[in-house]
Every structure is written in structure tokens, then in C-alpha cells.
Amino acid sequence: MKACRVAVVGAGLAGLYAARALHASGIDVIVLEARDRLGGRILTADEAGMPAEDGFDLGPSWYWPQMQPPMETLIGELGLHCFAQNSEGDVIIERMSRERPQRYRPTMVEQQSMRLSGGTASAVRALARDIPADRIRRDATVTAMTLSDTGIELTVKSGQGNFEIFRVEQVVAALPPRLLEATVSFSPQQDPGTAARWRDTATWMAPHAKFFAVYDEPFWRTVGLSGTAQSMVGPLVEIHDATTASGKAALFGFPGVAADQRAALGEELLKQACLAQLSKLFGPAALKPRAVLLKDWAADPLTATAADRVGGGHPLPGNAQWVSGLWKDRLILAGSETSPSEPGYLAGAVIAAGLAVADILSKMDSR
Incomplete structure (x- = not known):
């Protein structure tokens, strides 16, 4: 079992921005990316x-x-x-x-x-350069999250089909809420209202x-x-x-x-x-x-779910309560769609990631 303070799930713009900022603040962070490349929906x-x-x-x-x-x-x-x-x-x-x-x-x-x-991938490369190479894992698909007294245990599947467990204090889920709800199992389960909000949030351009x-x-x-x-x-x-x-x-x-x-x-x-x-x-x-x-x-199964095959409108800015119940102190959503402004856009990814970093640093200071 591997241990780390913070795991960032997703190496798109939001995930790399968050990981870079956390690393610069001296936080032990690892990035878990399901694709064999960085960037997420950014592809040059x-x-x-x-x-x-x-x-x-x-x-x-x-x-x-x-x-x-x-x-x-x-x-x-x-x-x-x-x-x-x-x-x-x-x-x-x-x-x-x-x-x-x-x-x-x-x-x-x-x-x-x-x-x-x-x-646009030039921004991805520039962010990744400031993160130690051994703290970014490609072909690492998070399939499950289990809440514990001290944090979250992540089940991660490699490209070869092997499974690893990562034990972390905090998780930043830097991917679309709908994709997170469709591809990751939670124990205990998310509150029904929270899961419904994730499902109902269309992934922009998917x-x-x-x-x-x-x-x-x-x-x-x-x-x-x-x-x-x-x-x-x-x-x-x-x-x-x-x-x-x-x-x-x-x-x-x-x-x-x-x-x-x-x-x-x-x-x-x-x-x-x-x-x-x-x-x-x-x-x-x-x-x-x-x-x-x-x-x-x-x-693209790492972008869209079955629900995304029908065109959805642009995500609307909403309240910041993306996680509730038992999970709210350990899991933070930072995909662009969760941003309070410019959701879905590149700027939304930067804003959402910045808020996630500020939240984590505040929690760690209080601990």
C-alpha cells in the first residue's frame, strides 16, 4: 500500500494546476491519470x-x-x-x-x-515540468474510493490490469462530475442528492x-x-x-x-x-x-458517458457544495464544470483548481 498526503485524480489543466501548486507549497502529492498522456480534454x-x-x-x-x-x-x-x-x-x-x-x-x-x-498542450507541458516526474502516474485508473478514519483509500488499476491501493489524506477529483459518478465506486456511497447533482452536470463539449x-x-x-x-x-x-x-x-x-x-x-x-x-x-x-x-x-470513454451522447447545455455556475455528508472533509471536486465562474472553459479549470488548493491548505493548517 502506498501513502501520500494528497492524490489528484486527473491530469488535465485543473489537475496539473492543483498538483503544481500543492507541490510548491511543500505538500506530498501524487497525480493519477487514466490516460497514457497528460492533458485530459486538451489534446494538441x-x-x-x-x-x-x-x-x-x-x-x-x-x-x-x-x-x-x-x-x-x-x-x-x-x-x-x-x-x-x-x-x-x-x-x-x-x-x-x-x-x-x-x-x-x-x-x-x-x-x-x-x-x-x-x-493548448503547451500549458499542460509547462505545468507538468514543475511537478517531479515520479509524482505523475499515467495509465492509472482510479476505480474505487473508500473512506477511512484518517483519509481515503484509492483503488487504482494500471494499464497492465494490476491493482494498487493508495492511502491519502485528501483527494482532489479534477475530472467532470458526471464522469466521476459513472466510473468510480464509493464506500460509503455518496449522498443521493450529491450523486444526482454529479450525474446531472453535463460535461462541456463531451x-x-x-x-x-x-x-x-x-x-x-x-x-x-x-x-x-x-x-x-x-x-x-x-x-x-x-x-x-x-x-x-x-x-x-x-x-x-x-x-x-x-x-x-x-x-x-x-x-x-x-x-x-x-x-x-x-x-x-x-x-x-x-x-x-x-x-x-x-x-472517448475517459471524457464522455452514455448520458453525454445527447447534447447538453453549457454548465451553469452553481453553489460550491459539490461534496456533502461523510465525504465533505476529504474529497474536493475541481473539474472545470465545478467552477463558480467560467465553468467548462479553460479558465474554469484554473479557478476550480485554485479553490481546491486553497481549501486543502486551509484544512492542513487547521490540523
């Missing part, structure tokens, strides 16, 4: 779909500095470089299948969306997919297009320029096809339909990509 990939240090964000990509100062502060602290989402040029609107797409000059954007050079078409150059810019398009026809309903800071050209879009329909259609047919639509919107050059990528988050 090359044109083959493999994790890369300079690639395309198959998960979250944008943040808004003025509306989300915690994210701006973190990026400054980590010394990361950012750049503005391309919005120079006209926008295309596709209203009906029997009408030609229309081209419009966009109005001034009040809140400029920003992206990170190297992709029902969705992202399609990318990678090109030799951003040909749409040369004809005065921004790469932004909106469609009521589909299959893509929202399209943007995904060209990286280093100049790797791409367009990406969100399919408006529901998860079950995507599964029935199949990945190849969906990719073909998306390329045909890009050609209709941006011209025949769109039919000649270097590569295409499709990341279906609804098909």
Missing part, C-alpha cells in the same frame, strides 16, 4: 493525429483575456506565448442547401479570442466532435476570407481558421451531427461530407488537404 496533435508539441487543438483552443483573467495570469506566469485567432477577412454564411453561401464583412469583434503558440482539414497554405486568406463560416446546412455548423502560430495551415469545424448519427454514418463518410462542404464554402482547393483529422469526444 500533428496531422497524423498523434500528440505533438506544435500542432492542432483537437480539444479546447481559445481563451478570452479580458473575460478570463485567471487564464491570462496563468499564461503569463508560465511564460507562454499567445496569438490572436485569425479574424481578418470575410465570413461565409450558408443558410439553405438550395442557396449559394453568402459572403459578409464581419463587424468588429469586442472580445478577441486568443490561442497558445504550440497549441457530445461534440472536431474536424480538421490540413493544407499546404491558408488559401482562403489570399482571397480575403477569414476562414470563419456558419452553416444551417451542415454537416459542419461552425468553421474557423485553425492555422498554427508556426504557419501550419488548417480549417476546423464542429459537426452538427449528433453522436449516435456520427457513429451510424462512420468516420470516413463524415470526413468526405465535411470536405465537400468546405469545397462549397471555400472553393475547390479545399478538396486537396494534406491530411484530415476527426476527434469524436463522445466516443
